[in-house]
Amino acid sequence: MNNCLCDNDMDSKCKVLLVGSGGVGTIASYALEYAGKTKVTSVLRSDYDRVLEKGFSINSCDYGNGLIFKPSNIVNSVEASKKHGPFEYVVIATKCLPEVTSMIDVIAPAITKDTAIVLVQNGIGIEMEALTKFPENVVLSGVSMIGSANMGGHIEHESPDMLRIGYFENNNISQSHQEAVCKRFVDLYQNDKNQCVYDEDVKFSRWRKLVYNACLNPVCALTGVDIGRLEIWGGVDSIIRKAMREVLAIAKSDGVVLPEDVIEFMIRSDDPVYYRPSMLVDADKRNLLEIEVILGNPVRIARKNKVDVPFLTIIYELLKIVQSRTMEEKGMITIPKERPVPK
Ligand SMILES: NC(=O)C1=CN([C@@H]2O[C@H](COP(=O)(O)OP(=O)(O)OC[C@H]3O[C@@H](n4cnc5c(N)ncnc54)[C@H](OP(=O)(O)O)[C@@H]3O)[C@@H](O)[C@H]2O)C=CC1
Numbered sequence: 389m390n391n392c393l394c395d396n397d398m399d400s401k402c403k404v405l406l407v408g409s410g411g412v413g414t415i416a417s418y419a420l421e422y423a424g425k426t427k428v429t430s431v432l433r434s435d436y437d438r439v440l441e442k443g444f445s446i447n448s449c450d451y452g453n454g455l456i457f458k459p460s461n462i463v464n465s466v467e468a469s470k471k472h473g474p475f476e477y478v479v480i481a482t483k484c485l486p487e488v489t490s491m492i493d494v495i496a497p498a499i500t501k502d503t504a505i506v507l508v509q510n511g512i513g514i515e516m517e518a519l520t521k522f523p524e525n526v527v528l529s530g531v532s533m534i535g536s537a538n539m540g541g542h543i544e545h546e547s548p549d550m551l552r553i554g555y556f557e558n559n560n561i562s563q564s565h566q567e568a569v570c571k572r573f574v575d576l577y578q579n580d581k582n583q584c585v586y587d588e589d590v591k592f593s594r595w596r597k598l599v600y601n602a603c604l605n606p607v608c609a610l611t612g613v614d615i616g617r618l619e620i621w622g623g624v625d626s627i628i629r630k631a632m633r634e635v636l637a638i639a640k641s642d643g644v645v646l647p648e649d650v651i652e653f654m655i656r657s658d659d660p661v662y663y664r665p666s667m668l669v670d671a672d673k674r675n676l677l678e679i680e681v682i683l684g685n686p687v688r689i690a691r692k693n694k695v696d697v698p699f700l701t702i703i704y705e706l707l708k709i710v711q712s713r714t715m716e717e718k719g720m721i722t723i724p725k726e727r728p729v730p731k
């Protein structure tokens with residue numbers, strides 16, 4: 389296979405479009421450009437003016453502090469990116485909120501028949517829309533272990549970039565082609581500072597990662613405390629371990645057997661940092677939270693498979709209320725002027 393859409397000009401770098409240059413996406417674009425084989429075109433929204441003028445400022449545990457970074461091309465819409473295409477890969481690294489925005493519709497203008505879509509996002513079931521709307525395209529899964537946040541164009545990257553890239557199985561395309569497209573992306577991304585590996589079992593990796601995300605992210609977001617404080621004040625014992633056991637039970641009902649020790653591994657994975665998971669960062673910024681792909685989908689799978697998940701259910705229900713509060717603050721929903729009460 390070679391679906392290379394390389395430049396015909398002097399340099400034959402691969403063209404990648406990145407949508408979602410936050411904590412994860414900016415480090416992804418840096419990694420791709422640093423490795424030297426890729427030209428990244430980045431679609432920016434709120435950071436567009438600042439980054440166009442000054443670049444991102446980056447403090448990175450992998451690449452060093454005080455960096456200034458501009459991707460090869462900076463545009464303010466997918467439509468505008470097309471002049472830098474066609475793209476071999478379109479990476480989505482936005483928060484995954486399919487119930488609010490269809491990112492697949494957003495990237496659609498930049499997708500050709502040879503473009504692979506790379507979803508570097510947390511959650512379960514995130515691939516559905518891409519596979520439905522682009523049934524002939526390869527869709528890749530990026531499971532990222534990183535700690536990185538974007539504060540108005542300044543990136544604080546505090547835990548190393550470890551990325552697992554695999555493919556979401558698409559029966560319309562041969563496995564060998566999907567694997568080759570995937571391995572090529574790994575090759576473009578990996579460099580001497582990061583760890584990027586080919587993921588042979590996307591389903592396993594996604595359930596494994598969810599052990600962290602469905603428990604620590606929402607409980608930190610709901611309580612407003614980092615993981616260190618959550619542990620010191622008892623929440624890891626009273627809530628997290630029990631909720632994590634529920635994730636293991638749902639995964640098992642979905643055919644994925646995770647080892648028990650993944651629970652302690654995830655709880656210890658941020659030591660010794662007072663780490664603030666990405667959902668807590670979003671709660672602080674009053675952003676919408678990724679509740680459906682991180683909690684809603686797993687809880688629905690539990691219901692379907694008759695797995696009892698009381699902790700995850702309560703966490704999900706509480707998050708839905710927080711989400712509604714944020715939506716009301718953003719004017720996305722309104723409530724009746726007069727409180728509806730039972731007659
Ligand atoms: N942060 C972390 O440490 C980790 C995060 N993850 C996962 O990675 C994914 C990305 O998270 P994270 O990096 O924290 O996200 P951020 O919130 O930091 O960044 C998301 C970015 O996407 C941009 N964006 C959203 N919609 C669009 C659009 N339509 N067009 C262009 N840009 C858009 C936002 O721009 P704007 O400012 O304009 O809204 C923002 O810059 C999530 O699924 C998360 O769960 C996984 C591992 C660790």
Ligand SMILES: CC(C)(CO)C(=O)C(=O)O
Nearest residue numbers: 532533534535600665666
């Ligand atoms: C597991 C962790 C903390 C880092 O990869 C994460 O996924 C997040 O902050 O959302």
